[in-house]
Amino acid sequence: MKPQYTSVWGRLAAEGARPPKKDASTSQAQIVRATIELLDAEGLDALSMRRLGTKLSMGATSIYWYVANKVELLDLAMDEVFGEIALPVGGGLHWQEAASVFAHSLRQALLRHPWAIKLLGSRPSLGPNALILAEKAMILFEDAGFHGPAIDHAVNTLTAYVMGVTASESGWYEMVAATGLSPKQWLEQNESAVVASMAGRPTLHALYERTRESGDLRDDMIDRFAFGLSCVLDGLAARLPR
Amino acid sequence: MKPQYTSVWGRLAAEGARPPKKDASTSQAQIVRATIELLDAEGLDALSMRRLGTKLSMGATSIYWYVANKVELLDLAMDEVFGEIALPVGGGLHWQEAASVFAHSLRQALLRHPWAIKLLGSRPSLGPNALILAEKAMILFEDAGFHGPAIDHAVNTLTAYVMGVTASESGWYEMVAATGLSPKQWLEQNESAVVASMAGRPTLHALYERTRESGDLRDDMIDRFAFGLSCVLDGLAARLPR
DNA sequence: GACGCTCTCGTACAGTGTGCGAATGCAATC
DNA sequence: GATTGCATTCGCACACTGTACGAGAGCGTC
Incomplete structure (x- = not known):
């Protein structure tokens, strides 16, 4: 039975001492920041990958290189709030x-x-x-x-x-x-x-x-x-x- | 300025002593009941008007005769829970x-x-x-x-x-x-x-x-x-x- | 030049809520 | 019984969603 990851955090931990891959993680941070800005300004329903993409001047699907899917992105944004x-x-x-x-x-x-x-x-x-x-x-x-x-x-x-x-x-x-x-x-x-x-x-x-x-x-x-x-x-x- | 209704309840109250139009309200009750069954069984994400329509053996858009939109339907379901x-x-x-x-x-x-x-x-x-x-x-x-x-x-x-x-x-x-x-x-x-x-x-x-x-x-x-x-x-x- | 790796993105698919207008069925009136 | 009108249904269409896929671009190393 393959493990069921229920969130980013489970996946990250399972991947072990992760190589942070500097560029990727800073881009991810930018994405998360833009996500929060969009959410704050226009609310949860207004967040779509396409809109986020244009805000970041990138194709909607490019975001998926840094983030597995939308709920993972939201998990990351949530954790920022906890910070x-x-x-x-x-x-x-x-x-x-x-x-x-x-x-x-x-x-x-x-x-x-x-x-x-x-x-x-x-x-x-x-x-x-x-x-x-x-x-x-x-x-x-x-x-x-x-x-x-x-x-x-x-x-x-x-x-x-x-x-x-x-x-x-x-x-x-x-x-x-x-x-x-x-x-x-x-x-x-x-x-x-x-x-x-x-x-x-x-x-x-x-x-x-x-x-x-x-x-x-x-x-x-x-x-x-x-x-x-x-x-x-x-x-x-x-x-x-x- | 026309009034902004923010929920079913506001609309109902504004329409005054509403003629309950018996058939319509019982059908609405059936719709709400089916909604709750679907939500309980499969969760919030699984509720779509099309799925609800097939569960009720009616076209998806027919539901809109009894209910203004999806969030109004959810408001009605919520109130049932309060009951x-x-x-x-x-x-x-x-x-x-x-x-x-x-x-x-x-x-x-x-x-x-x-x-x-x-x-x-x-x-x-x-x-x-x-x-x-x-x-x-x-x-x-x-x-x-x-x-x-x-x-x-x-x-x-x-x-x-x-x-x-x-x-x-x-x-x-x-x-x-x-x-x-x-x-x-x-x-x-x-x-x-x-x-x-x-x-x-x-x-x-x-x-x-x-x-x-x-x-x-x-x-x-x-x-x-x-x-x-x-x-x-x-x-x-x-x-x-x- | 050839490879491989990181990254971007166009296209496509299946699905969403719902506006619109045509079609149906049924009850009341003539 | 025929006709009118209203309540109700629903097919279609539109704009939009998340995201899988695969083709490509740029670049460092052999």
Whole structure:
């Protein structure tokens, strides 16, 4: 039975101490950078190999010399995003502060690259930057005093929360952006529809009113994020063995 | 400026008290049901209008009589999933128990329909079942004693956590399933690659060893889920005004 | 000059979502 | 019963997708 590679990383590792083949790897880096630019600017659906090729002034199929296929390219782009995320470990910070920095950094990276959030659910992250980050996260909670499986559980709880909030936040932004309206305009324009659908749902309706009247929606989102984050961190602290 | 509909729900609400046109809506229900069957059985990528058409014994383009386009169809399917989720409210349960039931139910629904998790990040959920669920969730935390924005924050914290863990859990299952191997086999087969990539990352490596030696991976996943869930619930409880 | 290796790209194939317009079937009206 | 009109189906076409294939270009080494 031949081995089944499920990602770039598996393939690379299996090929052994890979000869980096300098030119090829720098070209690959350029391709990945262009990919991220295109994704950031126009979204996941706008990325096609042909468009990427013209952006790079090369034929669409030439890209395949540096990259096995489109999902591998996306894996590489994802790992680049993981490289942007800060996790200050070993700097004398209290673990809750370090975890908070990490959480905010993760959220911001995902909001900067909304396409990344859609890919997160699709495939596990096993690239070098993702592994470095995972290792740092585990060290963070190990130093905090967790042991054994609890380390893994703590890391997962925190990242799961951040990924979850950020996914819905970014989904909301994208939907609004798709109409070309500002969030405030969107709320006003859809007022009748939303209100109608909320007939008989007073609690939801009250939330809608609060949202519509609030000042800056981005600020609300940050408050919301901070609320949940402190819940998670408190819950983790309560599970620290003493 | 003509209104920009961003989803089925906006369009339906704007069309006013819609004449349900009985035949059409039952056919739409059949289409949605077939869609979900196809998605469950073969995944998001396998859903094409042509395949769905043959499954329904109709031409691909006939589907467009009942459904405006593919993303609207997916919105409808998503809302069906929301309909499967239990949230026992007003039954005399302690709020933490009810929240826990909800969390497990949400996780299981998403694991039953792994495609749904990938769509969750893409667009906000505004279908009728989603709204009912949101309303129930807000009532749950209102009854628990939260006030004002904290109600919304509590709901979001809990659902964000569940969505986040479940996304990575299901991503892992999908990746393993794509190789046709069992999770145990996958770990064995990829041992050398994984271990190599974890050189110099002792903490991560220790996690890998624990995972590889553990009995049932599904059980581990449930433990992990329960750990984070209790963190979140504890954190929420600590924020209850008293 | 001949080889081999790295790299580019044109062409082609099978597939996608969906707009359009012609065709069908069926119910109500004359 | 014939005719009209509407609901519904569907074949075709278009522009587009990822990528396999194979022909070629440029270049360093014998």
